[in-house]
Amino acid sequence: MENKLIEELSLNHWQSLSTLLYDGWVLRFADGYTKRANSINPLHHSTEDLDKKIRECEKIYTDNRLPTVFKMTPFSLPANLDQVLEGKGFSRVDPTSVQTLDLESIREPDRTSVEIAEIVSDLWLDAFCRLNNVKAANKNTMQRMLSNIRTKKGFVSFYEEDRVIACGLGVIERGYIGLFDIVTDSLYRNRGFGEQMILNLLKWGKENGATRSYLAVVANNEPALRLYAKLGFKEVYRYWYRVKGEAL
DSSP, X not given: OHHHHHHHHHHHHSOOSEEXXXXXXXXXXXXXXXXXXXXEEOOSOOOSOHHHHHHHHHHHHHHTXXXXXXXXXXXXXXXXXXXXXXXXXXXXXXXXXXXXXXXXXXXXXXOOOEEEESSOOHHHHHHHHHHHTOOHHHHHHHHHHHHTOOSEEEEEEEEETTEEEEEEEEEEXXXXXXXXXEEEOGGGTTSSHHHHHHHHHHHHHHHTTOOEEEEEEETTOHHHHHHHHHHTOEEEEEEEEEEESSOO
């Protein structure tokens, strides 16, 4: 099933710093940088008492000075988990659209002022942190997370007048290229630069064996939704988070 495959790929492509497997659930930790990398992923069937298991997970995250966050999908297990978490005071936040694209007929980019490196550089990392307003305290964490990715990576930078005005990450595995944290400088948005950067990245992915692409975009991000629709991406499912305590 493609949807579950994408969830598996996304765990591989946006790495945490450490992972704990607990009775079919994947617990991820990355010093609090991003919910994706610091959340519980209930991917597989459970055998333990559900109330006890949730309490144990809360204790584990509390002991690590993190809020307890569950990443929920339509196929999270057990099937009633979302309702149970709601009843325990977990708030539903950040509904997100997961979208896919067949790369067979993607357009050629018109602008090729890009650099795609397979190893993260200080230049790319500095540009990414600047464009995404990443706190200085999280920069080292992010670098370690990116270094943990074990499949082929493409760190893309789009240049305008010798300045990086857009960047992002593509990761290839099992015929898919996942797109992560695509961002354009606010002073250069709505001018087609993000689209051109993505087209270059998808072309690179296709040249390196990818036949499909996937991405995740927060459901209320209208500019990004319009861009991805223009490129041909279509929604296949949504996920959301259940959070207790202060959200990341």
